[in-house]
Amino acid sequence: MSTFIGMRSEVSLVQWMSDGASDHPGPDAVRGFVVAAKAGDVAAFGYIVELHESRVFRTARAILGSDSDAEDAVQEVFVRAYRYLARFDESRELAPWLYRITANVCRDLAKNRRRHHGVSIESLHLASSQSGPFESLARQEQRELIREAIARLPYKEGAAITLRDLEGLTTREVAKALGTTEATVRSQISSARAKLRKYILRIERRTS
Amino acid sequence: MSCPRDSELALYAGGELKGRRRTWTDGHVRECQPCAKKVGEFHVVRSAVASSAVTIPAGLRAGIRVSVLDRIALDDGGPASRNPLLAGILWACAPLALLAGVAAVWDLLTSEPEMPPLRMAGIAAEVPEGALLLSRQLNTVPPESPGRADSLDEAFGALDSGELIFVEAGEGPGVLAQLRIQTADASIEIHWLID
Known part of the structure; x- marks a missing residue:
């Protein structure tokens, strides 16, 4: 009779489901799934995908600017993660490693598709708005504009500000994810914020 | 006293300015209204x-997970098989594996009702209520004596709204089959071994 290497984590997953647990499991549990997945356990890896796909999608969506591109990115991130899982040290946290893969995948997608080349944040269409943006940025319309503006930033700036201000990583973590120095990240963040501020001010001038 | 550059104020607003530079900017911003206004604007940006x-949209979420597992299942090795020699051997065996896979799929599609016993080995994506019952039913026993369904009909008995999307074979010690069930709300994927 054949055996299936995924059975161990399958039992864990079923146990977790049977217990009615819905919270994110602790780092030890995640580590256990990483170990099982490294041994080729696809079910365990499926669980890892389930735990991390939201944040990977959120990050890719912010950098790339569309649901469909983000969907492609998420798939590619987890396929690459599975492929290179053997090189991952399970004593470390998984999320920073996934952020790094996400940044690389988004860079490749942005480069290959050349989506944003020649379209700068300055040339972005400004939607009409009835009130000043600094008073009403919480509104959906403004959120859409900001999303669009982030996606129009140069890739490195968009990735840096997404990881820092949207995902809440420290500058050191952002630097690791992007494979660069903290000083470079600070420069990219600063430049991105300056561009976004100018963009918002343009909206304000347009609407006042 | 000259004002700090905008780039510094952008970092100050995000807490990335450290040490003496931060202390100095603290004092400056308290006294300089234009700079305080800019800092406020950078806070708004953040x-x-x-x-x-x-x-992530719910429908997309289920689809992504299923697609990822599909692609992994079709991948040539897995996380522990990056050895070039092994990869070469796998590539050399790929045509045979493909033929075996096609034969197994054909067998799966044509051999009902003599469907081999099912043994649940994995679930992915959002699990609808009926499927959850099914998965628990098949998995509440330990792996040494796995739960079984005698046929696809029996397996689908618990899913009154399930629709079979595809069945395909993959690599593995036995024949690993994949079954995806799509309902109105979600999809599940079941992997099982045919002994």
Whole structure:
């Protein structure tokens, strides 16, 4: 009779489901799934995908600017993660490693598709708005504009500000994810914020 | 006293300015209204970025997971098989594996009702209520004596709204089959071994 290497984590997953647990499991549990997945356990890896796909999608969506591109990115991130899982040290946290893969995948997608080349944040269409943006940025319309503006930033700036201000990583973590120095990240963040501020001010001038 | 550059104020607003430079900017911003206004605007920028997060749509979420597992299943090795020699051997065996896979799929599609016993080995994506019952039913026993369904009909008995999307074979010690069930709300994927 054949055996299936995924059975161990399958039992864990079923146990977790049977217990009615819905919270994110602790780092030890995640580590256990990483170990099982490294041994080729696809079910365990499926669980890892389930735990991390939201944040990977959120990050890719912010950098790339569309649901469909983000969907492609998420798939590619987890396929690459599975492929290179053997090189991952399970004593470390998984999320920073996934952020790094996400940044690389988004860079490749942005480069290959050349989506944003020649379209700068300055040339972005400004939607009409009835009130000043600094008073009403919480509104959906403004959120859409900001999303669009982030996606129009140069890739490195968009990735840096997404990881820092949207995902809440420290500058050191952002630097690791992007494979660069903290000083470079600070420069990219600063430049991105300056561009976004100018963009918002343009909206304000347009609407006042 | 000259004002700091905008780039420094942008970092100050985000807490990235450290040490003496931060202390000096603290004092300056308290006294300089234009700089305080700019810092306020950079705070707005940060909040705007933070609040621009897009949640993953539920339908997309299920689809992504299934697609990822599909692609992994079709991948040539897995996380522990990056050995070039092994990869070469796998590539050399690929045509045979493909033929075996096609034969197994054909067998799966044509051999009902003599469907081999099913043994649940994995679930992915959002699990609808009926499927959850099914998965628990098949998995509440330990792996040494796995739960079984005698036929696809029996397996689908618990899913009154399930629709079979595809069945395919993959690599593995036995024949690993994949079954995806799509319901109105979600999809599940079941992997099982045919002994």
